[in-house]
Amino acid sequence: MDVFGYLPEKEELAHWLTTEDAEAVSGLFAAALAARKAYRGSKVYLRGLIELSNICVKDCLYCGLRSSNRDVQRYELEDEKVYSEAMFAWKEHYGSLVIQSGERTDARFVDRITRLVRKIKELSSGRLGITLSCGEQRPEVYREWFEAGAHRYLLRIESSDPDLYRKIHPDNPKHSFDRRLACLGYLRDAGYKVGTGVMIGLPFQTPMQLAGDLLFFKNIDVDMVGMGPYLEHDRTPLYAFRNRIPSPERRLDLSLRMVALLRLLMPEINIAATTAMQVLDPLGREKAIMAGANVIMPNMTDPENRESYQIYNNKPGLKDDAAITKSRIVENLAAAGISIGWDEWGDSQKVH
Ligand code: 5AD
Ligand code: SF4
8 A cells, every 4th residue: 555646756756855845845744744644543652772782793884883893892781681671661661672783693692682582571471562673694593583572673774775785885795785685585484574774865875776765665565664864973984975975954854755755655664763863853753753754762771881882973862861761752752742652562554
């Protein structure tokens, strides 16, 4: 189902991303908001975020956690800490949580995720929804984690254009576009609700490539999308190209237009208002919700570790704890007149 009524061509989508007709753009946002309300209701769903570990075997050229960055103090949360954050999500009625981590494929890591997922399910009598975001894994690993109780998985394609993908990753088998694409298929086969996404405003990226990303999401029929502006990090190779990216205002505007267009293309799915949007504008996430997004992921990491999970510079709320983060989000959403689906999974309504 899509509210366009037809599948738009890439050119048409690219036109929506670039038009300077302010009235047309406000019409786009209004249509997307109406589509969200019609297909998904008025509520926004929360997923408490656990940043499990910043240890990563990859070396993505844009990310502050890349393995070559020796300035990062690497950490791994203790089991007890993970359970107490999970219990925070449970007691505060978030409905779901996300376990995110740098990528690792060693057996110890794989077993640990399985154990954590099982235990969190048990602690919440099976009611807390669990999303994983732990990178590329073998199909059996995805199956094992699904059987343990995780039911959604986020794996961003970063860019659906293989040429651009190659420009922003090292040229080696650990960073293969084809493998990443294959992983999205393994996840679907394993039974997950599958989420993906891209960065917006990357060096070398064109509006036609972003339009292609939207059609890619539609084509692989995803359940969830998390996408946001690319943000510079001074300890990464892509920082050298910081003069070749759109202004912060333009990157936020592009991100909001991407959200709105996707809501019209895929009205039943979950679309996140991402933290990266909040970096460019304190109310960036609320604006994304008014442009069609319906999910927010409040960070539950303790201040002592937030400092070390900086995938980009200027990550907001570094000194806040889970409770402060929650109260800020609740206040901002209330001020914008947006209601929250407490204790609900709020899964995508898509039938495949
Ligand atoms: N700017 C914006 N998003 C980034 N990510 C990684 N580095 C950056 C950056 N510099 C995103 C990627 C990754 C997710 C965990 O964070 O899309 O999938
Ligand atoms: Fe690792 Fe993810 Fe950062 Fe790439 S984007 S370096 S996989 S944490």
